[in-house]
Amino acid sequence: MNPVEDKALRGKVAVITGAGRGIGRAIALAYAKxxxxxxxxxxxxxxxxxxAALINAQGGRAIAIASDVIDYESVEALFAGAVKAFDGVDIVVANAGxxxxxxTIEHSDPKLWKQVIDVNLTGVFHTARAAIPHLRRRGAGKIILMGSGLRQRPNAGLSAYGSSKAGMWLLTQTLALELQDANISVNELIPGPVRTAMTDFGGKCQFNEEWVKExxxxxxxxxxxxxxxxxxxxxxxxxLMRRA
Structure with a gap:
């Protein structure tokens, strides 16, 4: 990466949920660089x-703010803290999930099913909703929602997860339509299978002919x-999935 590319986000402020490990941490480190x-x-x-400590040790600027995406007031406080620390918000990565x-639906626990929807769909709504006023004040912005290829086809035992991600894709498109007047782009990023603590892909889970990523x-x-x-x-x- 050349010096110009290395500072492509100079002057921007990014808020990343689920930034403690896996994909969220990798994106946080890269954005800071x-x-x-x-x-x-x-x-x-x-x-x-x-x-945050890793970023600051490498000469970047970062803070950590604990927030539960299920709790809208907590998410509002997250963005208020971001603005207080860095005077605004330009990029939002809704990665918590x-x-x-x-x-199976027949034998599922309704409380657990609702919990998945609350985090993966309502939590993304909360994140976007709380971010919008701050992005509008900047005159432009980026919202990136972490999707899943499992929204495209049914998978036994994963009805809540698939439904949450299918709903999130429609939310992505609706947000983009509603925010085009404010120069705020909204896109979905589908990583496909990634080796993380949450997924254990590459461990007990295997994907034939699929690119299992870091x-x-x-x-x-x-x-x-x-x-x-x-x-x-x-x-x-x-x-980033090989198979549709």
């Missing part, structure tokens, strides 16, 4: 403190979306 000030968020503070296997493999697309011009792509899905 590209010149952005980064607000690392997750439900608990320990891992996001580590992410759960991949819980809820079992979190860092998702970074180039996340960087592309964050660094596009104000009139760049919106309402689009960018997938």
């Amino acid at each position: 590209a010149g952005a000030a980064v607000v690392c968020s997750a439900r608990s503070g320990g891992e996001i403190d580590e992410t 759960v991949g819980t296997v809820t079992g 979190p860092e493999d998702v970074v180039p697309v996340a960087m592309f979306l964050a660094s596009q011009p104000d009139f760049g792509p919106s309402a689009q899905s960018f997938s």
Whole structure:
């Protein structure tokens, strides 16, 4: 990466949920290296403190703010904290999510099913809703929602997860339509299977003919979306899956 590319996000402020590990941490580190000030968020503070410390140790700028995406007031406080620390918000990566296997619909626990929807769909709504006023004040912005290829086809035992991601794709398109007047682009990033603590892909889970990635493999697309011009792509899905 040349010096110009390395500072593609200079002067920008990025808020990343689920930034304590895996894909979220990889994106946070990359955005900071590209010149952005980064607000690392997750439900608990320990891992996001580590992410922020890694960024600051490398000469970047980052803070950690614990926030639960299920709680809208908590998410509002996250963005208020970001603005207080860095005077605004330009990029939002809604990465917080759960991949819980809820079992067949017939035998699922309704409370667990609702929990997946609450985090993966309502939590994304909360994140976008709380971010919009701050992005509007900047005159432009980027919202990147972390999708899944499992929204495209039924999978036994994963009805809650698939439904949450299918709903999130429609939310992506609706947000893009509603925010085009404000130069705020909204896009979905589908990583495909990635080796993380949550998924255990490459361990007990196997994907024949699929590219099982490391979190860092998702970074180039996340960087592309964050660094596009104000009139760049919106309402689009960018997938790293080999199979449709």
